[in-house]
Every structure is written in C-alpha cells, then in structure tokens.
Amino acid sequence: MNLEALNGRLLFAIPKKGRLHERCLELLAGADIQFRKSNRLDVCLVINHPIALVFLPAGDIPSFVGNGNIDLGITGHDVVIEAKMQEKVTEVQRLGFGKCALQVQVPEQGPIKTAEDLAGKRVVTSFEILAAEYFNKIDDQLSLVGDQRTKIQYIGGSVEAACALGLADGIVDLVESGDTMRAAGLHAIATLLQTEAVLIKSNTPSRADHAPLINLIASRIAGVVAADTYVVCSYNITRASLPQAIQITPGRRAPTVSPLEESDWVDVSAMVKKKNCATVMDQLVKVGAVDILIYKLDNCRV
Ligand SMILES: Nc1ncnc2c1ncn2[C@@H]1O[C@H](COP(=O)(O)OP(=O)(O)OP(=O)(O)O)[C@@H](O)[C@H]1O
Numbered sequence: 001m002n003l004e005a006l007n008g009r010l011l012f013a014i015p016k017k018g019r020l021h022e023r024c025l026e027l028l029a030g031a032d033i034q035f036r037k038s039n040r041l042d043v044c045l046v047i048n049h050p051i052a053l054v055f056l057p058a059g060d061i062p063s064f065v066g067n068g069n070i071d072l073g074i075t076g077h078d079v080v081i082e083a084k085m086q087e088k089v090t091e092v093q094r095l096g097f098g099k100c101a102l103q104v105q106v107p108e109q110g111p112i113k114t115a116e117d118l119a120g121k122r123v124v125t126s127f128e129i130l131a132a133e134y135f136n137k138i139d140d141q142l143s144l145v146g147d148q149r150t151k152i153q154y155i156g157g158s159v160e161a162a163c164a165l166g167l168a169d170g171i172v173d174l175v176e177s178g179d180t181m182r183a184a185g186l187h188a189i190a191t192l193l194q195t196e197a198v199l200i201k202s203n204t205p206s207r208a209d210h211a212p213l214i215n216l217i218a219s220r221i222a223g224v225v226a227a228d229t230y231v232v233c234s235y236n237i238t239r240a241s242l243p244q245a246i247q248i249t250p251g252r253r254a255p256t257v258s259p260l261e262e263s264d265w266v267d268v269s270a271m272v273k274k275k276n277c278a279t280v281m282d283q284l285v286k287v288g289a290v291d292i293l294i295y296k297l298d299n300c301r302v
C-alpha cells in the first residue's frame with residue numbers, strides 16, 4: 001500500500017493481538033466497517049468508509065491517539081492511564097469487554113498480608129507508572145526514604161512468575177477470572193483500578209472535518225454494544241397490574257404499551273439488561289404477567 005492511499009482518511013487503531021483483538025473484530029463487523037487485511041501488513045483500508053485501520057499493540061494505542069497521530073482507537077482503560085494519556089484522549093464509550101482489575105498480588109503462603117507490608121520490598125509489573133504512583137503514596141505515608149522505598153521493576157509479560165523465580169516479593173498485574181494468579185500460588189491483597197475496553201478519540205485530531213465520521217462510528221459502536229447488553233422483553237398483563245409491571249421493566253426511556261383486543265389487557269415491550277433477564281422474568285410472573293418473551297437484538301441505535 002502506498003502512503004498516499006491514507007491521505008485524508010480517518011485513522012482508527014485496533015489491538016493487533018492479545019485479549020482485546022477478537023472482540024474488536026466482532027465490533028467492527030457489527031458496525032459494518034469492512035476491510036481486507038493482508039497477513040503481514042498492520043495498516044489496511046476500509047472498503048466502505050474513508051477510514052484506515054492501524055493494528056497496534058494495545059499498550060501503544062493511547063500514545064498514538066493522545067499525540068494526534070491516530071484519530072480513534074480501541075484499547076484498555078488501564079493502558080490509557082498507564083500511558084498518562086487521560087488528558088490527551090477522550091474515552092467516548094465503554095465497550096463492555098476486556099473487564100478485569102489491576103491488583104497487587106503476593107504469595108498465598110507468605111508473611112505479606114497488606115500493601116503496607118509489601119512497601120519497601122521488590123514489586124515486579126508491566127504497569128510501572130501505576131504501580132509507582134500507588135506505592136509512592138504508601139511509602140510517603142510510612143515515611144520510607146532512599147533504599148527503604150519500594151523497588152518497582154518493569155517486565156513485559158509473564159509477571160505472575162516473578163515471585164516463584166525469586167525476582168519479586170509481590171506483583172501488580174491484571175486479574176479477570178483469577179486462574180493465572182491462583183496457578184502461580186498468589187492471591188490479591190489490593191486493587192489499583194478496574195478496567196474495560198474503551199473507544200478513545202484524540203483531543204488533538206489530525207483534521208476537524210473528521211468529526212462527523214467519528215460521531216457516526218461512535219454511534220454505530222454504541223449500538224453494537226447496546227445490542228450485546230440488552231434484550232427486548234415483551235409480555236401481556238392486565239391494566240390493573242400495569243403500574244407494578246412498569247416498575248420492573250421501565251425500559252431505557254419508557255416501555256411501549258399497546259392495547260390487546262381483550263379490553264383490560266395490554267402488551268408491554270421494553271429493553272432489559274441481558275444479565276438481569278431471568279430475575280426480571282421471575283418478578284413479572286409474580287405480578288401476573290403472562291406470555292413473557294425475550295428477544296435477542298442483532299443490532300440497534302440508542
Ligand atoms: N485476563 C484479562 N481479561 C480481560 N481483559 C484483559 C485481560 N488481560 C488483559 N486484558 C485487557 O487487554 C489489554 C491488553 O492486554 P494483553 O495482555 O492481551 O495485551 P498484549 O500484551 O498486547 O498481548 P499479549 O499478552 O498477547 O502479548 C489490557 O491492557 C487489558 O485492558
């Protein structure tokens with residue numbers, strides 16, 4: 001591809017591998033952003049929009065977007081903060097995947113029980129900025145100076161092996177299911193932050209006239225995320241029980257209520273969070289709703 005092909009295109013960064021990659025490809029498909037990527041090339045043109053996708057490591061995306069080299073990106077909230085880019089990018093939308101926590105972990109059987117116990121010792125992490133900020137505060141509170149202060153060492157991956165290898169007394173790393181942590185004989189003693197994947201845009205975009213396209217993409221992505229988060233719940237209920245039912249299914253704005261041929265009955269439909277669906281159905285049954293149906297959403301605009 002020659003560089004001129006990129007001229008005037010909106011640049012959109014996508015994690016090239018790792019935990020966020022597959023879900024990002026699903027999001028692009030749901031937003032009808034079509035592209036054909038050749039194996040070795042990390043830049044490709046979108047067929048149906050003036051956009052070029054740039055595939056980068058998730059951790060590098062905040063700086064590219066923050067410094068205005070790239071207009072839009074998907075990455076983790078954690079790496080936006082780690083790259084100190086929170087002032088230079090806007091988090092347009094949380095994406096509902098890549099959810100995990102950045103935690104302080106120590107050997108389960110060891111003497112260290114709190115982050116204060118770990119202060120002054122050796123901590124290995126891929127999040128050296130966040131870990132340093134966290135332990136600096138604790139070191140200050142404990143009035144640790146010079147060699148007494150916590151030693152933070154950066155490594156690029158497999159951080160959980162550091163304690164067993166004798167490199168560290170504790171680590172700061174991401175935890176989702178906790179399987180990696182437990183397999184390494186570690187447990188969490190403190191949480192630095194909760195994170196998930198986010199859509200970010202540059203606060204210093206390359207061109208002001210990209211704004212409508214950025215808004216279009218953001219709105220499509222918000223629709224795909226909402227379609228994944230919500231289902232439509234529809235049921236029949238008597239008018240007398242309608243006020244109680246509406247409290248259970250208030251909808252995003254308001255439920256749709258349509259009359260049935262039987263005069264004291266109505267049909268109600270409302271968007272309900274997928275994760276609450278079973279509880280909502282139980283509650284509807286209790287207030288007398290019948291013919292309760294749940295519909296999956298393929299896509300939507302909210
Ligand atoms: N276990 C996890 N569960 C959910 N989200 C995660 C998990 N691990 C990482 N993430 C999210 O994904 C982002 C990228 O992490 P990941 O380790 O996949 O990236 P990478 O280092 O580019 O890939 P790789 O580990 O393949 O080298 C993290 O910054 C975090 O936001």
Ligand SMILES: O=P(O)(O)OC[C@H]1O[C@H](OP(=O)(O)OP(=O)(O)O)[C@H](O)[C@@H]1O
Nearest residue numbers: 019157158174175176177178179180181
């Ligand atoms: O709590 P869990 O569900 O076990 O997930 C946590 C693990 O996931 C991430 O690493 P990943 O597997 O992406 O590989 P990496 O160590 O190469 O970054 C993270 O660094 C942890 O090691």
